[in-house]
Amino acid sequence: MKKVISASRRTDLVAFYPEWLARAMAKEKACFLHPGKKSAVRIDLSPARVHTLVLWSKNFHPLLENRHRLRDWLKKYDQVYFHFTITGLGGTFLEKLAPATTEALAQLPGLIEIAGCPERISVRFDPIVFWLEDGHLRTNLDFFPELARKIASSGIRTVRFSFAQWYKKSVARAKKIGLNFYDPTYEEKKEAVQKLVSVAQDFGLELWSCSQSEIAVLPGIKPSACIDGELLTRLHPRNESASLVKDHSQRKDCLCTESIDIGSYSQSCPAACVYCYANPRLKTE
Secondary structure, eight states: OOEEEEEOSSSOHHHHOHHHHHHHHHHTEEEEEOTTOSSEEEEEOOGGGEEEEEEEESOOHHHHTTGGGHHHHHTTSSOEEEEEEOOSOBTSTTBTTSOOHHHHHTTHHHHHHHHSSGGGEEEEEEEEOEEEETTEEEEGGGGHHHHHHHHHHTTOOEEEEEEOOOOHHHHHHHHHHTOEEOOOOHHHHHHHHHHHHHHHHHHTOEEEEOSOHHHHTSTTEEEOOSSOHHHHHHHOTTOOOOOOSBOTTSOTTOOOBOOEEOOOTTSOOTTOOTTOOSOTTOSOO
16 A cells, blocks of 8 residues: 655754755655664655655645645655645744745745645644733634635635644753743633634634643534545546555544655754754753
8 A cells, every 4th residue: 555655744844944845855765864773764755655755844835836846746646735834834933934925925926836626635733732921811812714715715724723832852952932821721721622612603714732631622624634545546646445444653632544754853954943842952051
């Protein structure tokens, strides 16, 4: 069975390592340091072995520009699926190196062209963040109606979201920059979800909760498999099957099916988003 290739949960390869990614596509193999292993891992990326290439990013500009011929190299793969994170916080102190909202939204038409259909794009409103500033509670939740309107007009119907999870190193980093983050109670999260659901229904969107089972059970929300073998099988232009086996390398609440991630934590993501927990080099810098 062909493999689903993920690029990448661990770092933003498209935004910050497009040359490496393009080279891997050109050579049809990826060589990288896998977490927990001392030697490099080599993954076969020949099109005959790849069911779907799943690309994750906050900024697909290098791909749309065909930087390092990245867009050209993608053409040889049967299917490309996109996870596009747009939080409304791009360019702010929380996501300094992410593109501003207008710039990010402007990338949608180009991505749809590459994907072949809007159904191969999932927008990630992830994470939802709350913080205290000047005595007021701030949140990017208020950006969702604008996001919903734009993506719905593009034909995209899938939105994945989660609430920020403040792990130890994220807390330390927030304190260092003076961010007074606020972790809402479950009741407050339920109220926020009600707002999301109301907006989503207005625009015909589906809401999927990523790795937060207590949120996924709320009305109007579905539990997300961000890499979904059943969906990728249905969308595949040759009707080829992807694995439906759960990916046991992910978090307990993660419902993703099997894939091979070709990113490495050694490819440190320079975006340094304050809430990030995926980058081991980001401690308190």
